[in-house]
Amino acid sequence: MSSLWKRNQQRIAPWLFLAPGIFMFAVYVIIPIFQSVNISFYAWDGLGQAEYVGVANYVELMDDEAFYTSLKNNVIWLVLYMLAIPAGLFVALFLNQTVRGIRIYKSLFFFPFVISQVVVGLVFSWFYDPTNGLLNIALMAFGFDPVAVLADEKWVTYGIIAAGLWPQTAYCMILYLTGLNAVDPEQIEAARLDNARGLKMLWYVVLPQLKPATFIALVVTVIGALRSFDLISIMTDGGPWGSSRVLAFYMYEQAFSEYGFRMGYGAAIAVVLFAIMMIYISAFLFKMYRDEKGR
Amino acid sequence: MFHRMKTLTAAFAASTLLGSALFAGELVINTDTSDPAPKAAFEALIKGFEAENPDISVTWNLFDHEGYKTSIRNFLTADAPDLANWYAGNRMLPYVNAGLFEPVNDVWDENGLHNSLASAEGSMTIDGKIWGVPYTYYQWGVYYRKDIFEANNIAVPTNWEEFKAAGETLKAAGVTPITIGTKYLWTAGGVFDYLNLRTNGYDFHMALTKGEIAWTDDRVRATMANWKELIDAGFWIDNHAAYSWQEALAPMVQGDAAMYVMGNFAVAPLREAGLTDDQLGFFQFPVINPDVPLAEEAPTDTLHIPSNARNKEEAKLFLAYLARADVQTQINETLGQLPINSGSAVGEDKFLQAGYAMLSSTDGGIAQFFDRDAPAEMAKAGMEGFQEFMVKPDRLEKILTRLEKVRARVYK
Structure with a gap:
């Protein structure tokens, strides 16, 4: 027994250490994925008997206006949320200096990421309020007509994304700030001797060294955009007439909300969302794998 | 989560108590009556019931209004209370169809509720059975x-x-x-x-x-x-x-x-x-x-016994208490709404009086609400x-x- 352990210690030990993590990951992530896929083939109200309906949920999904609205909004979210990365970089570069009290400024900029998304949503709904909101007071001061951002199907998604960018920028900023700490001062020095400065310095010397930070920022921003749920729930509840829904919210609405009794349909939406996320995740994983090999 | 814990401890307390005291009853009630007036109304209601039934101790889990609409599905299946509030009409249909509510025809029969609560009997009936006791409505x-x-x-x-x-x-x-x-x-x-x-x-x-x-x-x-x-x-x-x-x-x-x-x-x-x-x-x-x-x-609010309830006898006692004319008078006084029981008195408030006058002379029919009928x-x-x-x-x-x-x- 003990000799078996001794002989294989090297091989068994990592699995022993991994076991709790693998167990949790399997129970809470891997198995539910398969369960979701399974449920998506049933019509089920979450209470009674589930009835097998084959791909009917997916067929219905293909003919569902609300699904396409949500999908379109998801794309808008994905594209515009990316603004958080350059914005975060800019703020990080701006704050990466040594002046008196810089720590206070840094924490102030980081503040929106620390407060709950629910609070961010509430603050922005007041900001957008058609009668008393700051935005419209400002617009009217400049002679524009007031805009009811959250009640207008044209503006509502952009309004919520703007609210989401606030904490997301802070998140990217903190990633870049830590990245900037690791920038090699000797290389900066050398570049400076070669007369590089300003944008050139940023583009050719600093940014390449920030690549790991950019990568992480990209990953968290994509995931953040795809699971943009809390802001929508707080600010518009998916409205007006469902025009600010994204897939995650639509899924919740169909399966769990006050009027949602369609677990199968909700699961089908979840599977589609998962497939979209999977494209990104595998692209990232592939890139990471290639980079590791290259080294 | 907090409420769930409370229910769990109540359940443990119940199982230990049952061994010692022979007649000690337990009753667990879940409601979403968290606004000031409904909360006070239920507090008084439970206190009154406990005073009349000193051998039954009531555990009351109060939920947030919006959260309740989603948590009711979980607790009806997994960890059922003995009573839960909900709404009349089609709104209760999913739970009735899933067999999660218990019919309470016997409570209606034994307490003459077919007379005193007659106006709401229709909206409480699905498949010829009555699924709960209504206690309030409003115009x-x-x-x-x-x-x-x-x-x-x-x-x-x-x-x-x-x-x-x-x-x-x-x-x-x-x-x-x-x-x-x-x-x-x-x-x-x-x-x-x-x-x-x-x-x-x-x-x-x-x-x-x-x-x-x-x-x-x-x-x-x-x-x-x-x-x-x-x-x-x-x-x-x-x-x-x-x-x-x-x-x-x-x-x-x-x-x-x-x-x-x-x-x-x-x-x-x-x-x-x-x-x-x-x-x-x-x-x-x-x-x-x-x-x-x-x-x-005029939407009607109701109280139901889940099929998975542990103390159904006590729950039925509570429903009979809730249906009584004097109790409905009192609870609706606090709620600022109208009692269902025909023997109850309607509050002095002018809006209540106006609503009562309007609804009692209605000959076209009384609907619940779009999202309760559909x-x-x-x-x-x-x-x-x-x-x-x-x-x-x-x-x-x-x-x-x-x-x-x-x-x-x-x-x-």
Whole structure:
């Protein structure tokens, strides 16, 4: 027994250490994925008997206006949320200096990421309020007509994304700030001797060294955009007439909300969302794998 | 989570207690009555029950209003209390169909509830069985600023022409006729219900919510055409899709809007905001089609025994207590609503008296509410359509076609 352990210690030990993590990951992530896929083939109200309906949920999904609205909004979210990365970089570069009290400024900029998304949503709904909101007071001061951002199907998604960018920028900023700490001062020095400065310095010397930070920022921003749920729930509840829904919210609405009794349909939406996320995740994983090999 | 823990500890306490004291009863009640008045009403109710039944100790888990609507599904299946509050009509159908509620015909039989609660028996009955005990209801109608009406010499409108004329006068005086907040949709459902009840009557309302009538039917179009008249005339406040119903109270309090199609629960916040009874009034939604008997909307709140309850005997005792005339008088006094029991006294409050007078003389029928009479999916799609219609009335065709598509799927 003990000799078996001794002989294989090297091989068994990592699995022993991994076991709790693998167990949790399997129970809470891997198995539910398969369960979701399974449920998506049933019509089920979450209470009674589930009835097998084959791909009917997916067929219905293909003919569902609300699904396409949500999908379109998801794309808008994905594209515009990316603004958080350059914005975060800019703020990080701006704050990466040594002046008196810089720590206070840094924490102030980081503040929106620390407060709950629910609070961010509430603050922005007041900001957008058609009668008393700051935005419209400002617009009217400049002679524009007031805009009811959250009640207008044209503006509502952009309004919520703007609210989401606030904490997301802070998140990217903190990633870049830590990245900037690791920038090699000797290389900066050398570049400076070669007369590089300003944008050139940023583009050719600093940014390449920030690549790991950019990568992480990209990953968290994509995931953040795809699971943009809390802001929508707080600010518009998916409205007006469902025009600010994204897939995650639509899924919740169909399966769990006050009027949602369609677990199968909700699961089908979840599977589609998962497939979209999977494209990104595998692209990232592939890139990471290639980079590791290259080294 | 906290509430769940409490229930769990209660369950442990129950199992240990049962061993020692022979007759000690346990009763677990889950409710979402977390607003000040309903909370106080339930506190008093439970205290009264415990005083009469000293051998039963009650555990009461109070839930947040919105959260309750999702958690009820979990606790009915996994960790059932002995009593839970919910709503009459189609709203309880999913739980009845799933076998999660217990029929309580015996409670009705033994306590003569078929007489005393007769008015609500219909909305409590599914498949010939009675599924709970109703304890309160409240009227819907038009709440209005009496002082603004008087200042502009407007009499309370009783028919459609007078109603529209009143709105025009208000607009000329710089007051938006009607306030509403449709962010959470159901307020638009109330407006649709009243327009529909007045245009087509109670039977049509029930047939429509039961899925027996196409949404593209001409009678639905007639209702929508009446609604469009109000929209085109600019009767509703701007940007209502951005407001909840509470936020939409503000223009009325400030005197920028004069009317609100609402349930009686709006009175309490309006009074708190400083409106006196001289400034605030109530009238019945005006007649549109004089050939249609007047029907009203009066949602009923109820208490049910889950099938998985552990202490059903005690729960039935509680239901019998709740159904009693004096108890319903007392609880509705605190709630500011109307008792179901015909032997109960109605509170002195003028809005209660007005609602009681209106509802007891109603001959057209009493509807629950759009989202309680129609099944969940239809209700959601419908109310979303109404909200869209109120902002983009020219999309009517598209909206009705979409609702018809949902109807074809929901009622198979």
